[in-house]
Amino acid sequence: MYRYDTYDQRIIDERVAQFRDQTRRYLAGELSDDEFRPLRLQNGLYIQRHAPMLRVAIPYGLLSSRQLRKLAEIARRYDHGYGHFTTRQNIQYNWPKLEDVPEILAELATVQMHAIQTSGNCIRNITSDPFAGVAGDERIDPRPWCEILRQWSTFHPEFAYLPRKFKIAVNGADHDRAVIQAHDIGLELVRNDAGETGFRVLVGGGLGRTPIIGEQIADFVPWRDILTYCEAILRVYNRFGRRDNMYKARIKILVKALGIDAFREQVEAEWVHLRGGPSTLTEVELERVAAHFIDPDYVTLPGDDLGHRRHLAESKAYAAWVKRNVRAHKQPGYAIVTLSTKHAKVAPGDVTAEQMVHIAEWADAWSFGELRITHEQNVVLADVRQSDLYALWQQAREAGLASPNIGLLTDIIACPGGDFCNLANAKSIPIANAIQARFDDLDYLHDIGGIEINISGCMNACGHHHVGHIGILGVDKNGAEFYQVTLGGSQGNNTTLGKVIGPSFGAADMPDVITQIIETYVAERNEDERFIDTVRRTGIEPFKTRVYADRQPNRKVANA
Amino acid sequence: MPKLIRNRQIVEDARPVVILEEGETAATIALPEGGAIVPLAVWQARRDELLAHGCFGVWLAGDQEPRDLADDLAQLQTIAIHFPKFADGRGYSLATLLRSRFGYRGELRAIGEVLRDQFNYLVRCGFDALQPAEGRYTDTQLLAALGSIADFSEPYQVSAAVPDPLFRRVRRAA
Numbered sequence: 001m002y003r004y005d006t007y008d009q010r011i012i013d014e015r016v017a018q019f020r021d022q023t024r025r026y027l028a029g030e031l032s033d034d035e036f037r038p039l040r041l042q043n044g045l046y047i048q049r050h051a052p053m054l055r056v057a058i059p060y061g062l063l064s065s066r067q068l069r070k071l072a073e074i075a076r077r078y079d080h081g082y083g084h085f086t087t088r089q090n091i092q093y094n095w096p097k098l099e100d101v102p103e104i105l106a107e108l109a110t111v112q113m114h115a116i117q118t119s120g121n122c123i124r125n126i127t128s129d130p131f132a133g134v135a136g137d138e139r140i141d142p143r144p145w146c147e148i149l150r151q152w153s154t155f156h157p158e159f160a161y162l163p164r165k166f167k168i169a170v171n172g173a174d175h176d177r178a179v180i181q182a183h184d185i186g187l188e189l190v191r192n193d194a195g196e197t198g199f200r201v202l203v204g205g206g207l208g209r210t211p212i213i214g215e216q217i218a219d220f221v222p223w224r225d226i227l228t229y230c231e232a233i234l235r236v237y238n239r240f241g242r243r244d245n246m247y248k249a250r251i252k253i254l255v256k257a258l259g260i261d262a263f264r265e266q267v268e269a270e271w272v273h274l275r276g277g278p279s280t281l282t283e284v285e286l287e288r289v290a291a292h293f294i295d296p297d298y299v300t301l302p303g304d305d306l307g308h309r310r311h312l313a314e315s316k317a318y319a320a321w322v323k324r325n326v327r328a329h330k331q332p333g334y335a336i337v338t339l340s341t342k343h344a345k346v347a348p349g350d351v352t353a354e355q356m357v358h359i360a361e362w363a364d365a366w367s368f369g370e371l372r373i374t375h376e377q378n379v380v381l382a383d384v385r386q387s388d389l390y391a392l393w394q395q396a397r398e399a400g401l402a403s404p405n406i407g408l409l410t411d412i413i414a415c416p417g418g419d420f421c422n423l424a425n426a427k428s429i430p431i432a433n434a435i436q437a438r439f440d441d442l443d444y445l446h447d448i449g450g451i452e453i454n455i456s457g458c459m460n461a462c463g464h465h466h467v468g469h470i471g472i473l474g475v476d477k478n479g480a481e482f483y484q485v486t487l488g489g490s491q492g493n494n495t496t497l498g499k500v501i502g503p504s505f506g507a508a509d510m511p512d513v514i515t516q517i518i519e520t521y522v523a524e525r526n527e528d529e530r531f532i533d534t535v536r537r538t539g540i541e542p543f544k545t546r547v548y549a550d551r552q553p554n555r556k557v558a559n560a
Numbered sequence: 561m562p563k564l565i566r567n568r569q570i571v572e573d574a575r576p577v578v579i580l581e582e583g584e585t586a587a588t589i590a591l592p593e594g595g596a597i598v599p600l601a602v603w604q605a606r607r608d609e610l611l612a613h614g615c616f617g618v619w620l621a622g623d624q625e626p627r628d629l630a631d632d633l634a635q636l637q638t639i640a641i642h643f644p645k646f647a648d649g650r651g652y653s654l655a656t657l658l659r660s661r662f663g664y665r666g667e668l669r670a671i672g673e674v675l676r677d678q679f680n681y682l683v684r685c686g687f688d689a690l691q692p693a694e695g696r697y698t699d700t701q702l703l704a705a706l707g708s709i710a711d712f713s714e715p716y717q718v719s720a721a722v723p724d725p726l727f728r729r730v731r732r733a734a
Contacts (some may be wrong), residue, residue, distance in 0.1 A: 018711045151716045157681035161649025238653045279718045285727040291734045
């Protein structure tokens with residue numbers, strides 16, 4: 001992974017000094033709340049329900065074991081002994097003290113980490129494929145490009161006070177695991193007919209209050225020009241994006257208002273002046289950054305490890321875990337392991353300091369000292385030998401990180417919700433846990449198969465409910481918490497937005513509602529048909545009919 | 561007298577910023593003696609008078625077009641860009657365009673809600689004069705605020721005041 005040179009280190013050290021002074025001035029009354037707000041947000045610091053929340057950047061989800069140990073230490077020292085992995089591959093602490101934050105940032109800087117631009121109306125943490133560099137379907141490794149974009153976007157002076165937040169994702173594989181269609185800029189690495197690397201560029205995607213799928217603005221931007229092209233997009237947005245209404249301020253609203261063709265014309269008119277200028281990337285810079293992402297020293301192994309085979313045959317539990325949580329690796333004899341944070345006893349994405357230390361140990365022992373965070377809020381060890389899988393599974397099981405449920409119904413994505421977040425209308429975590437508790441029969445879970453449930457506690461959609469096969473959105477009705485259900489959303493190459501099935505439900509009803517949806521699927525499905533395919537084929541009607549059959553709607557059916 | 565930072569020095573500048581209030585027009589508004597910074601509309605309506613007058617500048621709002629000044633740049637000693645709120649970042653793009661696209665070399669002044677925590681970004685985008693609202697900072701605070709200009713010593717990216725990105729400025733070890 002990328003290692004800082006003296007310049008990178010100086011920049012984050014200077015940031016710590018800057019924020020230390022800003023916090024001091026705020027506490028001394030020299031900075032008003034309004035003046036301090038964007039400064040703290042651009043250092044990941046929210047003031048919320050119980051205490052400040054600090055969101056620490058994990059650039060494109062990549063971490064070293066040393067960094068994870070530091071995160072564990074911070075969880076113990078400044079928090080309640082745990083952290084929460086987010087849908088943007090970052091980590092959040094829910095209990096730090098405002099006056100401790102400069103010190104936490106200084107600690108992070110010692111392991112080349114920071115909280116820069118993890119919130120605020122600026123370019124946020126770049127996200128990407130958690131299987132980058134190891135997936136068999138990868139065309140081009142996205143990681144060097146993520147790092148180049150990270151550096152370009154860090155403290156970009158022109159784009160620090162945009163109309164609204166701005167998210168960029170990069171994908172380089174056949175299967176899009178970075179949800180690029182739901183980002184302000186989605187970048188897909190491609191090769192043209194001449195074999196040159198470049199980017200297909202999408203713009204104006206996003207979830208939140210007005211979910212919109214990104215549209216293609218360019219079919220091929222040569223790699224050297226990608227920074228100038230992004231600059232052109234950002235400049236048009238910075239100048240002409242709406243600033244009068246924060247709910248209409250994302251770039252997607254500007255793109256919709258102008259239409260993609262007119263927006264493209266404006267960007268191209270800007271790009272004419274920037275293209276070929278000093279921001280144009282060089283071979284030397286690309287090689288320098290790419291050198292940090294070469295393959296680790298894989299040993300030559302047989303494609304099939306005999307011990308692993310034997311354990312698979314002997315242990316049903318191990319086989320179930322391998323089936324769901326272990327993926328094929330591009331290198332023979334290696335595997336990609338996903339450690340699940342999901343079970344009925346914890347909030348999705350929550351990991352204790354002890355668990356972090358365990359994961360760091362496993363990464364050191366079995367995965368070249370590195371790990372990744374997924375946007376599904378799980379942890380990936382990307383380079384594990386097949387022969388080590390059994391030992392890893394045993395330890396992960398001890399540590400509560402081996403739920404064999406990746407991609408299954410209980411692998412729920414959820415935001416922190418009303419338990420922690422000021423913005424939330426409703427709680428997310430208890431809903432997730434109640435559903436997980438209801439579906440505790442592993443055989444049944446495997447029979448239901450791949451299904452994604454995404455829960456957001458409010459319209460801001462941090463739990464990405466729009467793209468869940470089953471999406472659950474917390475809504476407030478006269479001070480009471482209700483949940484609206486959508487069906488048919490999906491992420492990936494053909495990202496789709498779910499449709500609302502009808503009036504919302506009380507929290508206590510949610511496990512029953514999910515059960516009825518699943519029963520409908522089981523009754524309707526063709527052989528081997530996945531949940532999402534059944535919903536696409538039948539539409540939402542049979543689900544709606546079943547769910548509302550024994551229920552008095554508590555209001556008129558809206559959006560039906 | 562209003563104080564401002566010009567080329568990293570604290571100086572005094574008495575020229576008021578003229579704002580068109582409701583009912584006032586560019587053609588008729590009275591211009592103060594001793595110079596002023598006037599709205600774009602006043603410059604467009606009364607350029608000959610202003611040129612004869614001498615000591616003046618023109619200010620742009622965030623939604624105005626820097627291209628409208630492109631032909632006049634040689635005659636302008638001061639262009640100011642108004643920040644209605646410090647979190648309204650349009651002025652950073654306008655400054656960048658004036659400097660990098662149109663080649664403006666005179667004074668480029670940030671006015672309105674201008675705060676020390678944005679100084680570094682403002683200067684990198686080409687502002688050489690920073691005028692916080694009168695009374696926002698004490699003399700001591702303004703002196704301390706000079707330090708914020710240098711918050712980041714080696715930025716990664718190109719901007720109006722930093723012609724090359726880090727990867728072209730220095731040789732970075734792999």
